[in-house]
Amino acid sequence: xSDEPQPQGQSQQxxxxxxxxxxxxxxxxxxxxxxxxxxxVIGTLLLFGLFFLGYSLVKxxxxxxxxxxxxxxxxxxxGSVIARDGQVNRENVTLAQMSKDAQHAILAAEDxxxxxxxxxxxxxxxRAGWNTATGKGKQSGSTITQQYVKNYYLRQEQTVTRKxxxxxxxxxxxxxxxxxxxxxxxxxxxxxxxxAYGIQAAAQAYYGMDAKxxxxxxxxxxxxxxxxxSEYDVVAHPENKSAALAxxxxxxxxxxxxxxxxxxxxAGIKFPMPKEAAASTSLSGQRGYIVQIVKDYLTQNxxxxxxxxxxxxxxxxxxxxxNRQDAFVEAVNDKLMSKLDKKNNKVDNYVRAGxxxxxxxxxxxxxxxxxxxxxxxxxxxxxxRDFQVGSTFKPFVFTSAVENGSTTQDxxxxxxxxxxxxxxxxxxxGWTGSYDPANEDDVSYGDISVREATDKSVNSVYAxxxxxxxxxxxxxxxxxxxxxxxxxxxxxxxxIALGTATxxxxxxxxxxxxxxxxxxxxxxTMIEKVTKDGADVIDLPERKTSQVVSREAxxxxxxxxxxxxxxxxxxxxxxxxxxxAGKTGxxxxxxxxxxxxxxxxxxxxxAVMGQDPVTAKHKSLYGAMGLDRINGGGAPTEIWAxxxxxxxxxxxxxxxxxxxxxGSDVPQYPTTDPTPGDEGTGGQDxxxxxxxxxxxxxxxxxxxxGETPGQxxxxxxxDTTxxxxxxxxxxxxxxxGTDTxxxxxxxxxxxxxxxGTDTxxxxxxxxxxxxxxxGTDTxxGGGTSGNTAGTLSTPRRQ
Numbered sequence: 009x010s011d012e013p014q015p016q017g018q019s020q021q022x023x024x025x026x027x028x029x030x031x032x033x034x035x036x037x038x039x040x041x042x043x044x045x046x047x048x049v050i051g052t053l054l055l056f057g058l059f060f061l062g063y064s065l066v067k068x069x070x071x072x073x074x075x076x077x078x079x080x081x082x083x084x085x086x087g088s089v090i091a092r093d094g095q096v097n098r099e100n101v102t103l104a105q106m107s108k109d110a111q112h113a114i115l116a117a118e119d120x121x122x123x124x125x126x127x128x129x130x131x132x133x134x135r136a137g138w139n140t141a142t143g144k145g146k147q148s149g150s151t152i153t154q155q156y157v158k159n160y161y162l163r164q165e166q167t168v169t170r171k172x173x174x175x176x177x178x179x180x181x182x183x184x185x186x187x188x189x190x191x192x193x194x195x196x197x198x199x200x201x202x203x204a205y206g207i208q209a210a211a212q213a214y215y216g217m218d219a220k221x222x223x224x225x226x227x228x229x230x231x232x233x234x235x236x237x238s239e240y241d242v243v244a245h246p247e248n249k250s251a252a253l254a255x256x257x258x259x260x261x262x263x264x265x266x267x268x269x270x271x272x273x274x275a276g277i278k279f280p281m282p283k284e285a286a287a288s289t290s291l292s293g294q295r296g297y298i299v300q301i302v303k304d305y306l307t308q309n310x311x312x313x314x315x316x317x318x319x320x321x322x323x324x325x326x327x328x329x330x331n332r333q334d335a336f337v338e339a340v341n342d343k344l345m346s347k348l349d350k351k352n353n354k355v356d357n358y359v360r361a362g363x364x365x366x367x368x369x370x371x372x373x374x375x376x377x378x379x380x381x382x383x384x385x386x387x388x389x390x391x392x393r394d395f396q397v398g399s400t401f402k403p404f405v406f407t408s409a410v411e412n413g414s415t416t417q418d419x420x421x422x423x424x425x426x427x428x429x430x431x432x433x434x435x436x437x438g439w440t441g442s443y444d445p446a447n448e449d450d451v452s453y454g455d456i457s458v459r460e461a462t463d464k465s466v467n468s469v470y471a472x473x474x475x476x477x478x479x480x481x482x483x484x485x486x487x488x489x490x491x492x493x494x495x496x497x498x499x500x501x502x503x504i505a506l507g508t509a510t511x512x513x514x515x516x517x518x519x520x521x522x523x524x525x526x527x528x529x530x531x532x533t534m535i536e537k538v539t540k541d542g543a544d545v546i547d548l549p550e551r552k553t554s555q556v557v558s559r560e561a562x563x564x565x566x567x568x569x570x571x572x573x574x575x576x577x578x579x580x581x582x583x584x585x586x587x588x589a590g591k592t593g594x595x596x597x598x599x600x601x602x603x604x605x606x607x608x609x610x611x612x613x614x615a616v617m618g619q620d621p622v623t624a625k626h627k628s629l630y631g632a633m634g635l636d637r638i639n640g641g642g643a644p645t646e647i648w649a650x651x652x653x654x655x656x657x658x659x660x661x662x663x664x665x666x667x668x669x670x671g672s673d674v675p676q677y678p679t680t681d682p683t684p685g686d687e688g689t690g691g692q693d694x695x696x697x698x699x700x701x702x703x704x705x706x707x708x709x710x711x712x713x714g715e716t717p718g719q720x721x722x723x724x725x726x727d728t729t730x731x732x733x734x735x736x737x738x739x740x741x742x743x744x745g746t747d748t749x750x751x752x753x754x755x756x757x758x759x760x761x762x763x764g765t766d767t768x769x770x771x772x773x774x775x776x777x778x779x780x781x782x783g784t785d786t787x788x789g790g791g792t793s794g795n796t797a798g799t800l801s802t803p804r805r806q
Contacts, residue, residue, distance in 0.1 A: 306324070327535065363612065390512065391513075398602055403520075428456060443503065495509050607656065
C-alpha cells in the first residue's frame with residue numbers, strides 16, 4: 009500500500025466511521041441527551057446522598073424545656089414588678105382519655121389525612137411556600153407530625169436549620185412511633201390560649217370539663233383555637249367572634265366531610281359559649297388584665313411573636329405608672345363599686361367599668377382600669393370593642409366640620425355659634441334616606457347654637473351636622489384622630505354622629521389625646537423597653553406624630569368641650585380642680601355610660617358598662633346604684649374627676665393654649681329672607697320637608713315628617729293653590745286658593761313668602777300654632793309628623 013497521501017476528494021476506506029458533524033447555530037446551546045441524563049443521575053445520587061447523610065446525622069433529641077420554661081416579667085415604668093406569667097398549665101392525658109370528637113375535631117382543623125399520609129406532605133409544603141411568596145400570608149405546610157416535633161422537641165424559631173431538623177426528625181419519628189402516639193403527644197403539647205397547654209387543660213379552662221367529655225361543638229371550638237389562641241377567645245375578644253365562628257364552622261364541616269359527624273347532628277349544633285377564665289391568683293386584680301393587653305400589644309405590633317412569648321425569658325417594661333394606676337382603681341372603687349348593692353339589687357351585678365389614660369404629648373398609656381379582678385371578670389374592659397360610644401363621638405363631627413370648612417344646608421359656616429334647629433325627631437335634610445333621631449327624653453330645643461347643642465348633647469343637631477359635613481368625611485376625621493379604621497359599626501351614615509360605633513375606651517382616649525395635643529396624632533404606646541434573657545434589647549417600632557387635623561379645628565373643638573364641663577352635662581368634672589374639656593355619652597338603651605375628657609396634660613376616658621356575668625349579654629343600667637339611670641355625667645365623670653385630680657397632684661395647673669377658628673365667635677343665624685317662588689330657594693328648612701318643594705326660613709319648633717294625605721305636619725307646606733288654609737292664617741300673607749293637601753296641622757302655612765322664623769308656636773300672621781285640625785300640638789311641636797319612619801337605627805344618646 010502506498011504511503012502517499014490520497015488525492016483530494018478520494019473516498020474513505022470502507023471500515024472507517026464517518027466523522028460526527030459539528031453542532032452549529034442554536035443547537036450548540038441545547039445540551040445533548042447524554043448530558044441531561046448524566047446530570048439527572050448525578051443529581052439524584054447527590055440528593056440521595058444528602059438525604060441519607062442528614063438522616064444519619066440528625067438524631068431525635070430529648071424533649072425541650074417547655075415544661076420548665078422561664079417566666080416573662082412585666083413591670084411598671086419605674087421598674088417595679090406588675091406580674092410574672094411563667095407558670096404552665098398542662099395536664100397530660102392518654103388518647104383514651106380524650107373523646108373521639110376531640111380527636112376528630114383537631115384532625116379536621118389541622119390535618120385531615122393524618123392517618124393515611126406520611127410524616128411529610130411535600131405538596132402542602134410547596135403550596136405553603138408558594139402562598140407565602142406570593143403575598144397570601146404565612147401558610148403552614150406542616151403535618152401534625154411536624155407540628156408535634158416542633159412543639160415537643162424543637163424551639164419555635166422560624167429558621168432553615170429548625171425546618172431541616174423538623175423534616176428529618178418527623179420522618180424518623182413516623183418510623184418509630186404509631187400515629188396514635190404522635191396524635192396523643194400533639195394534643196398534649198398544643199397551646200390553646202388562657203395559658204392552657206394540652207387538650208385536657210384547655211377543656212377545663214374554657215368549659216370546666218374533662219377532655220373525655222367534650223362534644224362536637226366544644227371540641228370544634230377548642231380545635232379552632234389552635235390556629236389563633238389569643239384572637240379566637242370570644243370572651244377576651246368579643247369583637248373577633250365572627251372570625252372565631254368562621255373557623256369553628258370550618259372544623260365542623262371538615263368533620264362531616266370525613267364522615268366523623270352526621271350531617272343532621274351538625275345542623276343542630278349551636279355555638280358553645282365558653283366560660284370566663286379562672287386565672288391564677290398571681291394575676292388577680294389589675295395584673296392579669298395588664299399582662300393580657302401587653303401580650304396582645306406585643307404580638308399585634310409584631311414586636312414579639314406569640315410563640316416567642318410562650319418560650320419565655322422576656323422582661324417587659326411598660327409605660328404604666330404605678331401611682332396613677334392605683335389612683336384609677338381607687339377612683340372606680342370610691343365613685344362606683346362601693347355604691348353597688350349586689351345582694352339586693354340585681355342590676356348592680358351587671359355593672360362593669362373600663363378606663364384608659366394617655367399622656368397627650370407622648371402618647372404613653374399611663375393607667376388603665378379593666379375590671380374588678382382578672383380572676384373574677386376575665387374580659388379587659390379598656391380594650392374591648394363591643395359597646396357603643398354614644399355622644400362622646402359628637403366632637404369628632406364638629407372637628408370634621410371645622411377641618412373641612414363645612415357649611416349648613418343654607419351655606420352658613422359651621423362654628424360654635426352656628427344656629428341649628430334642635431327640634432326632637434326632626435328629619436335631617438340633604439340625606440337621601442329618612443332619619444329623624446330623638447333627643448334625650450324627647451326634648452325639643454328649637455333654635456340652638458352648636459355650643460349649647462353640645463352642652464345639652466342634642467341629637468337632632470348633630471345628626472344634621474353629620475350630613476352637612478358628609479358622613480364619609482366624619483368617619484375619615486375620626487380615623488385620623490385615632491380610631492381604628494376597622495372599628496365595628498363605624499359607618500358613613502347620619503347615625504355616625506350619635507356614636508353607634510363600638511370603639512374601645514383606649515381607642516377613644518387616643519383620639520381625645522389628639523384633640524388635647526392640638527391636632528397632632530401619634531399612635532399610643534404602652535411599652536418602654538423589652539429585653540430577652542436580661543441582655544438582648546428588642547427593637548420597638550418608632551412612634552411618628554403628624555398634624556392630622558389643623559390646630560384651629562382641634563382647638564375650637566376644645567373650646568366647645570370646655571363649655572360642656574362649665575355649663576353642660578359634665579359639670580361634675582370641675583371637681584378635678586383644673587381647666588378641663590370633655591363630652592358625656594350614653595349608649596342605646598343605657599347599656600353604657602361614658603365620659604371622655606382631658607386637661608392640657610392628660611386625656612382620660614371612663615365607661616360604665618352593663619353585662620350579664622352569666623350569659624355575657626349587654627344589659628341596661630336602668631336602676632343601677634339605686635338610680636333611675638346612669639348617665640355619662642354621673643359616675644363616669646365623677647371617676648374621671650377624682651382620678652385626674654390625684655394623677656396630676658403636685659403638678660402645676662396649666663390652661664389650654666387655643667388658636668380658634670376664624671369667626672368662631674360670630675353667631676350664624678338661619679337665612680330668614682328666602683326668595684319667593686315655586687322652587688325651594690333660600691334658607692335651610694330645618695323643620696323637615698313635605699312632598700312638594702318649599703321656600704322659607706327655618707322652622708324651629710314645628711316638624712314636618714313628610715307628606716301625609718290630608719294633613720301637612722309641622723306648619724310648612726310646599727305649594728298652596730288658591731283659597732284659605734284650614735286651621736289658621738298663612739305666614740306673611742300667602743296668596744289665595746285652596747290647599748290641595750287638606751288641613752294644615754299647627755295652624756301655619758309658610759306659602760312661599762317672606763316671613764322669618766316661627767318660634768314658640770306663633771306665626772308672623774298673628775295666629776298661634778296648634779289650634780287646627782289634623783293633630784294635637786304639644787308644646788309648640790307642630791303636631792304629629794306625617795312620616796317619621798327612618799331607614800337607620802335611631803339610638804338615644806346623652
